[in-house]
Amino acid sequence: MATRAKDTRPPAPPAESAPDTAEAGRTARGGRSRSSAKGEQTRARLIAAARTLLTEDGLARFTTRNVAALGEVSHGMCHYHFQDRTDLIVAVIEDIRPEWITPLEEAVQAPGDFARRADRVIELLTRPEGVDLSRLHSSLHWFALNDERVRSSLEAEYRRWRGCFVDLFQVLADERGDGLDPVPLGEAVAAAADGLAAVQSLDAQVDAESVMRTLVHALAAGARGPRAPGRA
Incomplete structure (x- = not known):
């Protein structure tokens, strides 16, 4: 793993030095x-x-x-x-969060039942990822393989991203009330979405919307809560 550079942070240059007393007073009163x-x-x-x-x-x-x-x-x-x-x-890594994680969080948290929220999520997932963002993610993944701090930061972002899918299936679990575990369902869709993005980058003819819609609704229809004791 790459190690952290040994250079130290120099003193603040005059252009960005601490504000004078009058400026400090304005800042304290709510200004900037x-x-x-x-x-x-x-x-x-x-x-x-x-x-x-x-x-x-x-x-x-x-x-x-x-x-x-x-x-x-x-x-x-x-x-x-x-x-x-x-x-x-x-x-x-933090700067690009509003471009791929925040919209997904908003789609899951907005009002509606599971079917409506799932439609919003699928619509987001099946939008083609911009070339620039795709290249940026590739570079970040490379650095994550060689720098532990980058890896930890990127891992946290992907954990947050996967959490959106778990939250989506939590809505289904709440609707059904049968003890359905949303974690494996959400993680399965997250893994599929990640893999589908890789496939799309090589083959634009893949019908991503059909694939994701089939997967999400099949998982929702086939999911079962924990079996009652003594039942086969």
């Missing part, structure tokens, strides 16, 4: 200092640049120096916000 806003903007630019490099150039050119150059930020300022490239990658 200009230096704080500037720092957030700089951090966002660095994350955007990191995403671009990971998407377009993959692994070869992904260094903090290249990220800083692409984001038009000094290398020192990059290391002020991110200690090393692992920090940057973890920030990217």
Whole structure:
């Protein structure tokens, strides 16, 4: 596994130093200092640049120096916000959550019975994944194989993603009230969805909606709660 870089975080540059007394007072009253806003903007630019490099150039050119150059930020300022490239990658993993996990969570949590929520989930799952996001995921998976911190962060995101499917089948379990365990059902659909995405990346002719609809509704129809003691 890759180890964490030994460089240390330099002192904050003057452009993003602590606010003066007047600014601190405004911040304490609920405002936000200009230096704080500037720092957030700089951090966002660095994350955007990191995403671009990971998407377009993959692994070869992904260094903090290249990220800083692409984001038009000094290398020192990059290391002020991110200690090393692992920090940057973890920030990217968090940054893309609204693009693939949050919509799924919202589809499951929105009102409706199991069938309605399942339809929303299937509709999301069968949208073709953008090329950029697909390439970005591939790069993140490679880094996860070589950096324990990246692996831990990405694993947590996938655990959250799989949890959406478990929550979906929990709705079915609540409707039926027969003690149905939603975990294996949700995990099965999550694994199928992940595999289907890989198949689609190679064969666009696969009818993803038909596959997912058949799987989800077959699992829902065939699922059984725990058997009563003494029953065959």
